[in-house]
Amino acid sequence: MEIKKQNEIEEKVVDMEGAKNVRMQILTKGAGNFIMRRFIVGKDGYTPLHKHEWEHEAFILKGKGIVVDEGKEIEVEQGTVIYVEPNKEHQFINKSEEPFEFICVIPSQDKSCPR
């Protein structure tokens, strides 16, 4: 078993084109089937508006944010679950003053997202 506290795990700045004020942690790569990541989107930050061939399963841990679903802005908050299908354009935006944090699980085959 591997047990870690989230504040002991290295944070990386997400420097993808189209990203602003986003940090990310690899929480666990597990057995190599899927990767659990934590994102921290700061004030006025956003992830890239993008799509890719693999799905996302996300859970909002903290704060409030916007998810862009094919051009539509949807408000989400702590406790919201989001499933992004493969090849669907999406983006996470923080328009609030507080950090917006979420877990995002991807299959290990997805090489297009931070990992």
Next chain:
Amino acid sequence: MEIKKQNEIEEKVVDMEGAKNVRMQILTKGAGNFIMRRFIVGKDGYTPLHKHEWEHEAFILKGKGIVVDEGKEIEVEQGTVIYVEPNKEHQFINKSEEPFEFICVIPSQDKSCPR
């Protein structure tokens, strides 16, 4: 995209042998590669002490609990990440007064766990 609030998702009682005072939600089955679940372990509750051939990736959402790792009791709390390897005996226990909640992601091939 599918967007749901956790309190709108059906909760099921985990009635496996060896479980006490545990409820579970399927947050999303995504694209069929892995399943994101949320567990709520009530006061004096516990999941079964068991093992199976598939891994778990877990993240503690709320409260404090105990993870049993091969007979050793380890305290965990909000923000702890736990990776349980395939075929490793494990159990989640709540010895506190407050609910102990965690996300647990499993591969879809795992038919031995609530899903």
